[in-house]
Amino acid sequence: MPSTAESNGNKCTGGLTGKKIILGVTGSVAAYKAAYIASALVKRGADVHVVMTEHATKLIGEATFWSLTRNRVIVDLFEQPTIPEITHVSLPESADLLLIAPATANIIGKMANGLADDMLSTMALTVRCPVIIAPAMNCNMYTNPVVVANLGRLRQYERIIVEPDTGMLACGEEGVGRLAEPDKIIRVVEETLMGGPRDYSGVNVVVSAGPTREPIDPVRYISNRSSGKMGYAIAEVAARRGANVTLISGPTDLAAPEGVEVIDVTTVQEMHDAVLANAKDAKVFVSAAAPADFVPAQIRDQKVKKSVKWTLELDQAQDILADVGYNKGNTVLVGFAAETQNLETYAMEKLGKKNLDLIVANDVSAGSDVFGSDTNQVTLFSKTGEKIEWPRMSKREVANGILDYVKRHFLEELS
Numbered sequence: 052m053p054s055t056a057e058s059n060g061n062k063c064t065g066g067l068t069g070k071k072i073i074l075g076v077t078g079s080v081a082a083y084k085a086a087y088i089a090s091a092l093v094k095r096g097a098d099v100h101v102v103m104t105e106h107a108t109k110l111i112g113e114a115t116f117w118s119l120t121r122n123r124v125i126v127d128l129f130e131q132p133t134i135p136e137i138t139h140v141s142l143p144e145s146a147d148l149l150l151i152a153p154a155t156a157n158i159i160g161k162m163a164n165g166l167a168d169d170m171l172s173t174m175a176l177t178v179r180c181p182v183i184i185a186p187a188m189n190c191n192m193y194t195n196p197v198v199v200a201n202l203g204r205l206r207q208y209e210r211i212i213v214e215p216d217t218g219m220l221a222c223g224e225e226g227v228g229r230l231a232e233p234d235k236i237i238r239v240v241e242e243t244l245m246g247g248p249r250d251y252s253g254v255n256v257v258v259s260a261g262p263t264r265e266p267i268d269p270v271r272y273i274s275n276r277s278s279g280k281m282g283y284a285i286a287e288v289a290a291r292r293g294a295n296v297t298l299i300s301g302p303t304d305l306a307a308p309e310g311v312e313v314i315d316v317t318t319v320q321e322m323h324d325a326v327l328a329n330a331k332d333a334k335v336f337v338s339a340a341a342p343a344d345f346v347p348a349q350i351r352d353q354k355v356k357k358s359v360k361w362t363l364e365l366d367q368a369q370d371i372l373a374d375v376g377y378n379k380g381n382t383v384l385v386g387f388a389a390e391t392q393n394l395e396t397y398a399m400e401k402l403g404k405k406n407l408d409l410i411v412a413n414d415v416s417a418g419s420d421v422f423g424s425d426t427n428q429v430t431l432f433s434k435t436g437e438k439i440e441w442p443r444m445s446k447r448e449v450a451n452g453i454l455d456y457v458k459r460h461f462l463e464e465l466s
């Protein structure tokens with residue numbers, strides 16, 4: 052049986068070639084997701100060795116993993132090794148990474164306390180390489196102070212924890228504890244081993260960000276509270292992942308992200324023209340800007356003098372996203388919906404009306420802390436009918452999540 056990913060017939064597309072990864076799978080209902088993770092790591096060139104706990108084997112078969120990795124799956128600590136390199140000491144010594152996904156409360160407890168009563172927990176004590184732990188469990192287990200303390204202890208020992216998601220759990224309860232998205236776990240692996248994935252290499256991505264300013268007279272304008280941080284985060288993350296990024300930016304205080312071509316615009320008309328000129332050649336267009344919906348009907352040549360009352364007449368502004376959507380060709384279109392009420396209804400309406408593939412909805416009502424903040428809490432609505440609510444995350448994490456989603460659902464050639 053060939054022992055490396057390169058020789059197993061799978062197409063290797065990534066930068067994990069030559070990396071030996073131990074994938075620990077424990078007795079969580081999310082164990083089936085480890086099959087996707089194993090396969091994705093193999094596709095990226097890694098030599099993946101799956102170590103399962105006894106309880107994990109009750110939830111998913113060993114055959115799934117050996118057929119995906121073409122490596123022998125290890126469960127029993129006392130089984131006589133058929134290959135000398137594969138023991139509880141030798142495999143960890145040569146490994147570049149130990150990833151435990153999903154990780155039960157049990158393995159977390161054992162690792163936090165130095166217990167070694169099976170193959171995986173023994174290897175976890177032997178390894179010298181980075182260790183990534185992706186917990187998955189019922190929300191009451193995850194928030195139990197003992198589990199919280201165990202995870203805190205593992206963080207102190209520099210174990211990398213991939214926080215679980217919040218949402219509907221397998222047990223039917225709603226809460227925190229769902230295994231993080233497999234793509235996110237893989238990204239953490241890539242960041243740990245190679246400083247980040249380059250999965251968007253050569254892909255043209257156009258992003259719009261920030262507000263626009265619509266002049267009223269030579270000294271005044273109307274604008275909005277957009278800081279541009281979300282769009283800049285998307286541009287930065289896409290560039291880091293290898294994309295050719297053009298960022299069309301309204302006025303912001305932000306520094307241009309490294310490796311990104313920035314086109315500065317001021318008015319909605321300028322943003323419209325720049326977006327339409329660039330989006331047609333893009334594989335992905337992310338409209339994270341907040342261009343004006345209304346523009347002054349008349350721009351005064353001279354400063355309007357202070358008077359008792361001034362009624363400003365506003366016209367509807369050009370609809371940039373609708374114009375891109377009308378002629379979108381093969382471009383994947385991602386929009387944002389910032390609403391103060393009826394978030395889902397308005398987001399779904401915008402998704403259809405503007406011919407989008409994905410809309411990222413966020414609540415910008417008073418107290419929601421979006422504008423200018425480094426974090427965001429969003430819900431994704433896809434044209435496929437999928438709805439995904441994410442917990443509050445950094446805008447960079449949201450950006451990575453959006454790019455993961457787009458890649459997985461709309462850019463199959465990159466997966």
Ligand SMILES: Cc1cc2nc3c(=O)[nH]c(=O)nc-3n(C[C@H](O)[C@H](O)[C@H](O)COP(=O)(O)O)c2cc1C
Pocket residue numbers: 076077078079080081104105106107154155156157158187188189192
């Ligand atoms: C169907 C099923 C699903 C389970 N899912 C989880 C889970 O998601 N997370 C968890 O911590 N324990 C879960 N458990 C409990 C663990 O399997 C149990 O604590 C076991 O001792 C873990 O052993 P291991 O860590 O050696 O795999 C589940 C049990 C069953 C029967």
